[in-house]
Each structure stands twice: as C-alpha cells, then as structure tokens.
Amino acid sequence: MASPLGDKIRARRTELKMSLDTLAAQTDSSKSYIWELENRDNPKPSAEKINRIAEALKVTPEYLWDAEADIPDESVKDRAFFRKYQKLSSADKKRLQRMLDAWDEDE
Amino acid sequence: MASPLGDKIRARRTELKMSLDTLAAQTDSSKSYIWELENRDNPKPSAEKINRIAEALKVTPEYLWDAEADIPDESVKDRAFFRKYQKLSSADKKRLQRMLDAWDEDE
DNA sequence: ACTCGATGTTCGGTGTATCGAACGAAAATG
DNA sequence: CATTTTCGTTCGATACACCGAACATCGAGT
Numbered sequence: 001m002a003s004p005l006g007d008k009i010r011a012r013r014t015e016l017k018m019s020l021d022t023l024a025a026q027t028d029s030s031k032s033y034i035w036e037l038e039n040r041d042n043p044k045p046s047a048e049k050i051n052r053i054a055e056a057l058k059v060t061p062e063y064l065w066d067a068e069a070d071i072p073d074e075s076v077k078d079r080a081f082f083r084k085y086q087k088l089s090s091a092d093k094k095r096l097q098r099m100l101d102a103w104d105e106d107e
Numbered sequence: 108m109a110s111p112l113g114d115k116i117r118a119r120r121t122e123l124k125m126s127l128d129t130l131a132a133q134t135d136s137s138k139s140y141i142w143e144l145e146n147r148d149n150p151k152p153s154a155e156k157i158n159r160i161a162e163a164l165k166v167t168p169e170y171l172w173d174a175e176a177d178i179p180d181e182s183v184k185d186r187a188f189f190r191k192y193q194k195l196s197s198a199d200k201k202r203l204q205r206m207l208d209a210w211d212e213d214e
Numbered sequence: 215a216c217t218c219g220a221t222g223t224t225c226g227g228t229g230t231a232t233c234g235a236a237c238g239a240a241a242a243t244g
Numbered sequence: 245c246a247t248t249t250t251c252g253t254t255c256g257a258t259a260c261a262c263c264g265a266a267c268a269t270c271g272a273g274t
Contacts, residue, residue: 019250019252020252020253021252029232029233030232030233031251032232032233032234032235032254032255033231033232035253035254036231036232039253043231044153044230044231044261045153045154045231045232046151046152046153046154046231046232047152047153047154047156047157047168047172048151049154049231049232050154061154061168061169062190065154065158078189078192078193078200081192081200081203081207082185082189082192084207084208085185085188085189085207086185088207093184093185096188096203096206096207097188099203099206100188100192100195100203101191126220126221126222127221127222127223128220128221128222136262137262137263137264138221138223139222139223139224139225139262139263139264139265140262140263142222142223142224143262151231151260152261152262153231153261153262
C-alpha cells in the first residue's frame with residue numbers, strides 16, 4: 001500500500017496544514033478520492049487532477065508524477081542554473097541543448 | 108468535436124508520419140483510444156497516458172496538456188531542456204554549470 | 215477496375231477513476 | 245468527561261477511460 005505519488009501528496013498537504021477536505025475543495029475532488037490517491041495501491045489520476053492538485057500544493061506537476069524528482073532543497077541550485085540559462089541568446093541555448101543531448105545518449 | 112489536446116496529438120503524430128497503430132503501440136494504448144483522444148469531445152486521459160504520448164511524440168507533457176502553448180515555442184523548449192538537465196547526476200550538472208559560467212563571462 | 219495492405223472509424227464491453235454519504239476517531243470546547 | 249466539531253476512513257454506486265475486434269476507406273500495385 002501507498003505509492004510515491006501518494007506519499008508526496010500527503011507530505012506536502014500536511015506540510016501546508018491542509019485537511020483532506022480543503023485540498024479536495026480546491027481541486028474539484030472529493031475528499032474520499034484524495035484519500036485514495038494518498039493511501040491506495042496504484043492510483044492513476046487524470047492529468048487534470050494532477051495539475052489541479054499540483055497547483056493547490058504549489059509544486060510542479062512533474063514533481064508529483066515523476067517517480068524520482070528531488071526535494072526542493074537540492075533543486076535550488078538547479079533553478080539558479082536555469083535562470084542563468086534563460087538569459088542566454090537562442091544560439092547559445094541551442095549549443096547547450098545539443099551538448100546535453102549528445103552526452104546523455106551514451107549510456 | 109475535437110479538442111486542443113486532440114489537435115495537438117494529431118498534428119504532431121502526422122508530422123512524425125506515425126499511424127494510430129504505431130503511436131498506440133509505443134504508448135501501451137489501443138489505436139481506438141488514440142483515435143478517441145484525437146477526435147472525441149472532451150478527453151480526460153490519465154497523467155500516465157499523457158506522459159507516454161508526450162514521450163513518443165517528443166514533446167513535453169506541458170505542451171500537450173497546457174491549454175495554451177501553441178507551437179513548441181522557446182519557453183517550452185527551455186523547460187524541456189531543464190527537465191533533461193534535472194535528471195543528470197550531480198557531477199554532470201556541475202560540469203554543465205561550470206560550462207555556462209565560463210562562457211557567459213566573456214561578453 | 216480489382217485486390218490487398220495499411221490506415222482510420224465505430225461500437226459493445228469491462229475495469230476503474232471518482233463521487234456522496236455514512237461511519238469512526240480524535241481533539242477541541244465548555 | 246460529555247458534547248460538539250473536525251478530520252480521516254470505508255463502501256456502494258455511477259460515469260467514463262480504455263480495450264478488442266469488427267467494419268470502412270483509401271492508395272499502391274498488377
């Protein structure tokens with residue numbers, strides 16, 4: 001019982017001190033369903049629900065569904081990197097993108 | 108009939124010259140379901156399906172499900188880049204970071 | 215014009231996502 | 245410590261996501 005997705009939802013929900021009811025209300029869900037997402041075996045929510053829930057919990061949808069996605073802590077540096085990256089020219093961005101693509105293919 | 112999601116899937120699928128069958132095969136779906144996603148009224152696929160389909164079509168999940176986000180524009184590509192980046196090992200991340208730092212100093 | 219293979223479309227069925235409402239357990243309040 | 249309120253849990257019912265297999269269509273080849 002329990003799933004990575006469920007654990008993340010519960011962790012973040014309690015962190016924000018929300019009840020099942022309030023989270024349900026903010027996401028057009030029933031609290032019973034939120035509970036099932038958190039506790040039942042292998043939940044397969046719709047993309048719509050995931051997005052609503054991510055929004056209510058103030059995390060990104062990828063963080064919820066991507067099985068392994070690091071904790072906000074480690075991703076601080078990543079975000080800094082991303083901000084720098086965004087300021088590059090398109091040409092430079094493409095260079096970086098190709099660089100990453102290239103070396104992430106071998107293995 | 109038709110939905111933004113469906114239009115995007117069909118557009119990208121034909122762009123890649125895939126048949127319903129091949130896309131279905133690559134996403135553990137039936138071709139009838141892919142067809143329904145493309146043509147029927149208001150499809151609500153699971154997050155899992157959206158992700159498999161995005162992967163097969165080589166676009167980001169956000170591009171598919173974010174209602175607006177016309178062409179894979181720059182910001183979407185940037186996020187795709189960031190997602191890939193996040194999956195790297197810490198060592199590889201640092202290499203990329205140094206690379207960026209270095210070359211954005213001369214200018 | 216007639217196969218034939220590939221692609222697209224339709225449809226009935228099955229599982230499960232999702233709901234409402236009731237139930238139980240704490241915890242707050244007096 | 246009795247009562248009220250809040251939170252979590254369970255369960256039966258319903259809608260619809262998703263499927264398999266049949267049917268339709270169209271193009272390429274003969």
